[in-house]
Amino acid sequence: MEKPAINGGKRTRENVLPLFDVDIGDEEAKNVLAVLKSRDLVQTHGTWANQFGKLVKDYLGSGNIVMANNGTSTMHLALIALGVGPGDEVICSPLGWISSGTPSLYQNAVPIYADVDPVYGFIDVEDVRSKITPRTKAICVVHPWGLPADLDPLLELGEEKGIPIVEDAAEAFGATYKGKKVGLFGSFGSFSTVWNKIITTGEGGFLVTDDENLAQVAGHYASFAKVPGKGDYFDGLGYNYRMTEMMGALGVAQIKRVEEVIKKRRANADYLRKQLSSLNIQGLNLPEEPEWGRGVWWKFTVLLDLDKFTDSKDEILKAIQAEGIGVAAPVNPDNLQPFYSTKQVYGNTSCPWDCHYYNGPKNIDYSLMCPEAKIYSDRALWLTGCGPRLTNPDLDSIVVAVDKILNWYKK
Numbered sequence: 001m002e003k004p005a006i007n008g009g010k011r012t013r014e015n016v017l018p019l020f021d022v023d024i025g026d027e028e029a030k031n032v033l034a035v036l037k038s039r040d041l042v043q044t045h046g047t048w049a050n051q052f053g054k055l056v057k058d059y060l061g062s063g064n065i066v067m068a069n070n071g072t073s074t075m076h077l078a079l080i081a082l083g084v085g086p087g088d089e090v091i092c093s094p095l096g097w098i099s100s101g102t103p104s105l106y107q108n109a110v111p112i113y114a115d116v117d118p119v120y121g122f123i124d125v126e127d128v129r130s131k132i133t134p135r136t137k138a139i140c141v142v143h144p145w146g147l148p149a150d151l152d153p154l155l156e157l158g159e160e161k162g163i164p165i166v167e168d169a170a171e172a173f174g175a176t177y178k179g180k181k182v183g184l185f186g187s188f189g190s191f192s193t194v195w196n197k198i199i200t201t202g203e204g205g206f207l208v209t210d211d212e213n214l215a216q217v218a219g220h221y222a223s224f225a226k227v228p229g230k231g232d233y234f235d236g237l238g239y240n241y242r243m244t245e246m247m248g249a250l251g252v253a254q255i256k257r258v259e260e261v262i263k264k265r266r267a268n269a270d271y272l273r274k275q276l277s278s279l280n281i282q283g284l285n286l287p288e289e290p291e292w293g294r295g296v297w298w299k300f301t302v303l304l305d306l307d308k309f310t311d312s313k314d315e316i317l318k319a320i321q322a323e324g325i326g327v328a329a330p331v332n333p334d335n336l337q338p339f340y341s342t343k344q345v346y347g348n349t350s351c352p353w354d355c356h357y358y359n360g361p362k363n364i365d366y367s368l369m370c371p372e373a374k375i376y377s378d379r380a381l382w383l384t385g386c387g388p389r390l391t392n393p394d395l396d397s398i399v400v401a402v403d404k405i406l407n408w409y410k411k
């Protein structure tokens, strides 16, 4: 058996293969330079962010688009537009990214995390149902790691209870559910274009909604809640969440290649799955695309049967990293982050949990909310971000390293 690099053996790769790699072409550079030369750097003065918005709309094939500075602001704007406020609860997904759920706190509402299924990490509709109360004002569903969640049961539940669904599709631009792009099903679809996403504008994001009124409200709050045509007149507590022109210029170039990028990501995921499955490694579970849609493979997530290995996942992770592979892993589901146990997010108070508008249970214990999500994240490894610049030899090096390390640690 070959000795791992972490124990003094030879590394699989000399140079480190990063988990994510940004794919920027000449057109991106040309567009950004054009913005700089125009000296119109903000959305309200220029044309690029709006042009990017039109291309997003064409690509998604429906909806009203609100361009923003990131995919956290977009989640916040969605909740503002849906009227979420003190005393409300928002049901969130525990896997994805912390700011899928925390925008409810920005609105002084209480996030309640629903558990996930053990295979994909999709939010579990029955757990969502069990957590709905008269206070539930919205349900936020993540499409984790670029795979589409099963939306129909959630949409039916939302319809039955009169609760809007927000799709957090930050990781899944271009993924489809039953033939239609994700983000188009909920009251809002929220996307991120931060550096490592399916397309990137450095930081950035956008919202899509079929409801013109909701789009208008979200756009209004994204730009200070400043009333047009009235000078410096603000009719609400607004934010500056606008996309910049340089972001827009990058986006205009990036979105032209989105289908090509997705094709390559899917091919990378297929290749990796095929190569790894041919090795029949005990205790390694490979991800499949769910039957209901097309994934865009933002991350290739494998699950380990931990009882098949002599050491912890952390040791295995470190050993694969030492081989020169930029593998990573989720640390904990969002509900286990420390501020949910201290419940101190606004100064020395425990607002919104002890806010007098909130009549839900006192002392909500976030540590008990999502046991399956904890098991999932304990088992999960992200072998690669499947980025379009990866070559088959790059993917082969992942396969060699995983084979070497999992065999070394095999019971």
Ligand SMILES: Cc1ncc(COP(=O)(O)O)c(C=O)c1O
Pocket (backbone or CB within 6 Å): 069, 070, 071, 072, 073, 095, 096, 097, 099, 100, 142, 168, 170, 171, 192, 193, 194, 203, 204, 205
């Ligand atoms: C599921 C999910 N939600 C929200 C976000 C936040 O997006 P951003 O980093 O653009 O604020 C991200 C990504 O970072 C994400 O992966």
